[in-house]
Amino acid sequence: LIYSCKEDNPVTPPTGPYQFDSARYSWTTDTILYQYSGEVFGLDTSHVYIVGNHSLTFFDGENYTRHSYGDLYFSAVDGFDPMHIYIAGAYPNGDNRLMKWDGSIYQDIPVPGDTNLSGGLTAVYAKSAGEIWLGSKGKIFLSNGSACIEYEIESSLRVSAFAELNGKVLAFGRRSISSGIEISVYQFEDNSWTRTYFKQFSFYEDPLVQVKIGNELYGCMNGLLKFNGSDFSRILEPPTGYEMA
Numbered sequence: 001l002i003y004s005c006k007e008d009n010p011v012t013p014p015t016g017p018y019q020f021d022s023a024r025y026s027w028t029t030d031t032i033l034y035q036y037s038g039e040v041f042g043l044d045t046s047h048v049y050i051v052g053n054h055s056l057t058f059f060d061g062e063n064y065t066r067h068s069y070g071d072l073y074f075s076a077v078d079g080f081d082p083m084h085i086y087i088a089g090a091y092p093n094g095d096n097r098l099m100k101w102d103g104s105i106y107q108d109i110p111v112p113g114d115t116n117l118s119g120g121l122t123a124v125y126a127k128s129a130g131e132i133w134l135g136s137k138g139k140i141f142l143s144n145g146s147a148c149i150e151y152e153i154e155s156s157l158r159v160s161a162f163a164e165l166n167g168k169v170l171a172f173g174r175r176s177i178s179s180g181i182e183i184s185v186y187q188f189e190d191n192s193w194t195r196t197y198f199k200q201f202s203f204y205e206d207p208l209v210q211v212k213i214g215n216e217l218y219g220c221m222n223g224l225l226k227f228n229g230s231d232f233s234r235i236l237e238p239p240t241g242y243e244m245a
Contacts, residue, residue: 030059030064037050037051037052037057038050038051038052038053038074038075039051039075039076039077041077041078041079041085043079043080043081043082045061046059046060046061047060047082048060048061049077049079049085049087049101051074051075051076051077051087052066052074053073053074054068054069054070054071054072054073054074055067055068055069055074056069056074056077056087056101069099069106071091071092072089072090072091072097073089073090073091073092073120074087074088074089075088075089075090075120075121075122075123076088076089076121076122076123076124076135077124078124078125078126079101079126080126080127080128082103083102083103084100084102084126084129085100085101085102086098086099086100086101086109086124086126086132087099087100087101087124088120088121088122088123088124088134089120089121090120090121091120094120095113095120096111096112096113096120096121096136097111097120097121098110098111098121098124098132098134098143109132109143109145109146110143110146110147110148111134111141111143111148112141112148112150120136121134121135121136121141122135122136122137122158122159122160123135123136123159123160123161123162123171124162125162125163125169127169129145130144130145131143131144132144132145133162133169133171134148135158135159135160135161135162135171135173136158136159137155137156137157137158137159138152138153138154138155138156138157139151139152139153140153140159140171140186140193151192151193153171153173153186153193153195154173154175154184154195156175157173157174157175157182157184158173158174158175159171159172159173160172160173160174160210161210161212161217162212163210163212163215163216163217163227164215164216164217165187165216165217165227165228165229166229168187168188168189169187169188170185170186170187170188170217170227171185171186171187171188171193172184172185172210172217173185173186174207177200179200179202179203180200180201180202180203180204180205180207181200181201181207182198182199182200182201183197183198183199183200183201183207183208184197184198185197185198185217185227187229196229196230197227197230197231197232206221206222207221208220208221208225208232209221211224218232219232222238223236223237223238224236
């Protein structure tokens with residue numbers, strides 16, 4: 001993904017075959033050794049958070065600092081400022097856990113300790129300290145920081161991401177079936193979740209992968225697609241000779 005905020009020199013799609021413009025961009029690569037890295041969340045280049053199986057790694061733009069936390073499995077991370085970073089996951093016995101990192105210490109946020117949830121909490125979206133959305137398998141929770149409201153959706157659907165469209169919260173999820181994968185998008189309105197998008201992908205197809213840019217929902221499937229409320233429409237083709245997956 002290439003993004004520019006310079007009005008006098010914007011990034012525009014090439015008119016001919018793609019060529020890397022090294023004069024306008026400087027790329028660097030960092031390697032993190034000896035740990036599994038899952039979801040990555042960044043407020044800016046000096047506040048980047050990387051989820052590991054039992055840890056959270058902070059990147060300040062120059063250095064990496066890894067924080068281990070016992071046998072808790074971290075699954076998802078989100079936040080709205082460096083004092084409000086929320087990490088969701090579960091213990092091996094299935095007990096759910098939501099923690100807030102305030103820049104110096106972790107704080108437990110009460111969530112239902114439902115051991116029947118396979119995989120624990122799998123997605124988190126923090127709009128504010130009083131509105132934190134949590135996804136799991138078959139359920140969505142809304143936390144105000146001290147208590148949760150529970151909503152049920154399709155029982156075998158695993159929520160993997162949240163986004164927004166026209167001020168309404170969206171939940172993206174998938175489930176495996178005998179012939180492939182089913183993908184759904186739910187929208188929250190009038191205090192209930194309604195499915196607004198559904199599609200099946202066979203084992204012979206590359207399924208749509210959700211991409212959250214800002215707070216909007218996009219999809220990656222050999223190109224970039226944007227969710228319009230009922231479907232994903234293609235807005236960007238991959239450069240010639242490349243694939244986006």
